[in-house]
Amino acid sequence: MYKELLTSQHGDTFVISLNRPEKLNAFTKTMQDEIIKAFDYTDKTDEIKSVVITGEGRAYCAGADLVDGPNTFNYAEEGNRLSNDDHSDGGGLVALRIFRSKKPVIGAINGDAVGVGATMTLPMDIRLASEDAKFGFVFARRGLVPEAASSWFLPRLVGISKALEWTYSGKVFSALEAKQGGLIRSIHSPDELLEEARSIANEIIHNTSSISVSLTRQMLWKMLGADHPMEAHKVDSRFIYELGRGDDAKEGVNSFLEKRSPNFPNKVSKDMPEHYPWWEENWELGIPSWYRGKVTKDDFMSASHGIERMRGMVNFMNSEDWSRRMPQFREYIRLIDKTRNLDFCKTFPEMAVLMDDEPSIISIDQFN
Numbered sequence: 001m002y003k004e005l006l007t008s009q010h011g012d013t014f015v016i017s018l019n020r021p022e023k024l025n026a027f028t029k030t031m032q033d034e035i036i037k038a039f040d041y042t043d044k045t046d047e048i049k050s051v052v053i054t055g056e057g058r059a060y061c062a063g064a065d066l067v068d069g070p071n072t073f074n075y076a077e078e079g080n081r082l083s084n085d086d087h088s089d090g091g092g093l094v095a096l097r098i099f100r101s102k103k104p105v106i107g108a109i110n111g112d113a114v115g116v117g118a119t120m121t122l123p124m125d126i127r128l129a130s131e132d133a134k135f136g137f138v139f140a141r142r143g144l145v146p147e148a149a150s151s152w153f154l155p156r157l158v159g160i161s162k163a164l165e166w167t168y169s170g171k172v173f174s175a176l177e178a179k180q181g182g183l184i185r186s187i188h189s190p191d192e193l194l195e196e197a198r199s200i201a202n203e204i205i206h207n208t209s210s211i212s213v214s215l216t217r218q219m220l221w222k223m224l225g226a227d228h229p230m231e232a233h234k235v236d237s238r239f240i241y242e243l244g245r246g247d248d249a250k251e252g253v254n255s256f257l258e259k260r261s262p263n264f265p266n267k268v269s270k271d272m273p274e275h276y277p278w279w280e281e282n283w284e285l286g287i288p289s290w291y292r293g294k295v296t297k298d299d300f301m302s303a304s305h306g307i308e309r310m311r312g313m314v315n316f317m318n319s320e321d322w323s324r325r326m327p328q329f330r331e332y333i334r335l336i337d338k339t340r341n342l343d344f345c346k347t348f349p350e351m352a353v354l355m356d357d358e359p360s361i362i363s364i365d366q367f368n
Contacts, residue, residue, distance in 0.1 A: 004031040005038060006056060012049040013201040014042050014103075015194070021057025026065035027116045032090040035120075036097045043102045046267045049210055050201035051101065053124065054108040054194060060133065061117030064091075073144060091116035091148030099123040099149075099221065102214045102268050104204055108197040109133045110190065114172060119148035122157060125217065126200060127184045129175040130193050135183065136172035156224050158182045209248040209264040211271060215239055222279055235278060242273040 001007070006017040016038050018025040025031075042048045055061055066072045098105055098120070107124040114136040121127055129135075137154070139146050146154070146167050154163040162181045166173070178184045188196050204213060219239075223232045243249050248264045255262035 002034045002038070004028065005034045007038060009048065010198055011202070012047065012205045013052055013198055014048040014050070015052045015054065018053075018055040018061055021059075023065060024059035024062035024112065025055045025057065025117070026062050027091065028065045029090060032094055035094050039097050039101055044269055046210070046269050048103060049205035050104045050106065052106045052108055052194070052197045052201060054110050054197070057111070058132070059111040059117075060109045060113040061120070062112050063115030063117050063138070073142075089147045091119055094120050095123050095148040095150070095153070101217070104201070104213060104217060106197045106201055108193050109184065110193055114138055116148055119146065119150040119153075122148070122150055122153035123221075128186050128188060128193060128197055129178060129184045130190045131175060131187055132190060133175040133178070134172050135175070135178050136170065137167045138170040138172065140168060141170035207262070209252065209262075209266065210268050211243065211248055211264075211266045214268050214272070215276065218277070238275050238278070239273060242275065246271075
């Protein structure tokens with residue numbers, strides 16, 4: 001199924017192992033694509049409730065495969081073997097996919113984690129390391145900058161001062177220093193590392209609702225970027241209300257009162273609450289439900305598309321009984337305003353009449 005990964009399932013835990021031991025699991029475009037594919041699989045599979053990532057052999061991941069020599073990171077070079085079609089950073093694509101995971105992710109860092117090998121671990125929820133592990137954010141020593149969105153993740157995990165010390169110097173440091181700096185939870189012998197990772201996973205999945213854990217993961221990560229606790233309060237309130245009516249909440253209370261283990265019935269694949277996901281990354285939340293699937297993100301976000309859409313609606317209103325479409329039109333305008341932080345009526349004052357409860361017919365000449 002995979003060329004550069006090994007996968008196995010242990011109960012409800014899915015283990016992903018980077019599998020290029022002869023190359024110290026150096027990162028490639030194939031590995032990038034396969035990690036993303038593996039997380040697509042774990043997200044949609046209800047029998048998987050947690051994910052553990054480790055490496056085969058004596059390294060976790062020694063960084064990018066330098067097969068192209070001095071041109072390894074020259075993505076403008078035709079045929080570059082790490083480059084994506086849009087020149088997106090491959091480590092970043094992996095980090096963002098792990099960040100979006102609906103299941104808890106535990107990193108079992110069995111050996112050296114350098115460059116992208118270190119940064120891809122940052123969106124993992126819990127990181128454990130072997131006594132043999134070493135870490136290095138070595139980008140400044142290669143004439144590069146931190147990648148894999150690590151300038152967002154690393155300061156949030158270890159603080160800005162430690163993050164800058166490690167990234168400025170590009171030094172390779174021990175598992176002990178990583179633990180002291182807050183990068184990893186604990187250090188284990190090589191023989192005990194995976195066992196401890198699976199033990200943590202079992203503690204999570206055997207006592208909790210998969211829906212609750214999935215939402216908690218996204219809430220805590222997303223709120224790292226919130227500018228006020230009110231943002232958390234709004235999300236908390238929405239999901240407490242929605243989950244409080246559901247079967248998992250009833251089972252959680254009943255199992256507690258009856259002094260037994262819970263058996264939560266809801267599934268992440270089909271029972272996530274109505275308002276999930278709530279964040280802006282899901283750009284289709286910014287358009288009406290009746291318009292989803294009919295426009296690409298790039299088109300929707302372009303000014304020309306918005307103007308053409310408005311022109312089309314004005315023409316429609318001048319040619320048919322358009323009153324039945326007015327609620328949809330108002331919804332569309334208000335969502336655009338919210339998504340782009342605009343005020344339609346200030347931008348097009350001559351069309352403000354459309355937002356009234358009983359608008360009058362307008363002409364396309366007014367819009368022009």
